Amino acid sequence: MFLENYCRISDDKISFTRQQASDFAKQIADDFNPLHDINAKRFCVPGDLLFSLILERAGLHQEMSFRFSGMVTDATTLNIPTEINSTARITDDKQKEYLNMSVAGNCTKNSQSIEALTRAYVEFSGHTFPHILVDLMQKNKVMINPTRPMVMYESMSIKLDNLDFQDITLRLSSTTLAIEGKRGNACLSFDLVSQEKIIGHGKKFMLLSGLRDYCQETIDSIVTQYNHTKAQYIAQKN
Template sequence: MFLENYCQITDDKISFTRQQASDFAKQIADDFNPLHDIQAKRFCVPGDLLFSLILERAGLHKEMSFKFSGMVTDATKLTIPTEITTAASIVDDNQKEYLNMSVSGDYTKSSKTITALTRAYVEFSGHTFPHILVELMKECQVMINPTRPMIMYESMSIHLDNLDFEEVTLKLSSTTLDIDGKRGNACLSFDLVSKGQVIGNGKKFMLLSGLRDYCQETIDNIVTQYNDTKAQYLTQR
């Protein structure tokens, strides 16, 4: 269980310290979204950590879809299922839902297969900003609010042709950004590739808020600040 350092399990309840969630974002996902900083006022646990825990506990299905419905904080204690037949939810002690998922098709609990997919997806997902979204915003001539840069993970889905692999990479296949006023819905489509063959595909959906007219200088400053934060963290490790 490579995720054991990034969560706490007590009486079948899973929780996260700010340090654990932040470490996962930075060390595993290479994600420096300020929402995952320990001192962030609106701190939240990375959605990719929840996704990874689901696969590790309940297995990997050929068809899987996930929809996030709430922000998990360091004060949240979750119940995460260990088996999914068709659908399930992640809830807290008050039955508040944070994520729901649906699955179908064959599944595996092979640790090598699940770890390979988890690490590949999380690495791809963590590089969404600035690598992919900045170019997409430039194409659409909009940008996020530089003082409150809100980019939220909304949902994702994966289809696999087979589960017989122990190495896999994700390759971006297409991107779209639908704009509705000050909100934008980004869709990142990707292929799953193993040993040179496409073995599946998927989509990740993200919500961008506070959109305004694109300004290259402002975007450059946002990216520079992001890269500086990353460089400072790596230097201190």
């Protein structure tokens, strides 16, 4: 279980310290979203960590879709199933829902396949900003609020032709941004590739809030600060 350092499991209940969730974001996903900083006022556990834990516990299905409905914090204790037949809800002990999902097709609990897909998806997902979103905002002449940059993970889905793979990578295929007032819904479509063959497809949806007119100077400042935070973290670890 390569995720054991990034969560606490007790009697089939899962919780997270701020340090564990932040370490996963930075060490596994290479994601320096300020929402995952241990001192963040609106701290939340990365959605990719929940996705990874579900695959590790309940297996990988050929078709899977996930929709996030609540922010998980260090005060949240979750019930994550070890088997999913068609649908499932991830809730706390008070039945508050944080994520719902549906699955179809064959299922595998092969640890090598699951870890390969998990690491490939999380790496791709963690690089959404600035690598993909800045280009998408520039094309649409909008940008996020520089003083409160809110980019939230809304949902994702994958569909695999088969589960017979050991190595896999994700390749971005297209991007769109639908804008409604000051909110935007970004869709990142990707191919799942194994041994140079496309064996599946997927989509990731993200909500962008506080949109305003695009300003290159401001975006450059946001990206510079993001890269500075990343460089500081790497320097401290070395």
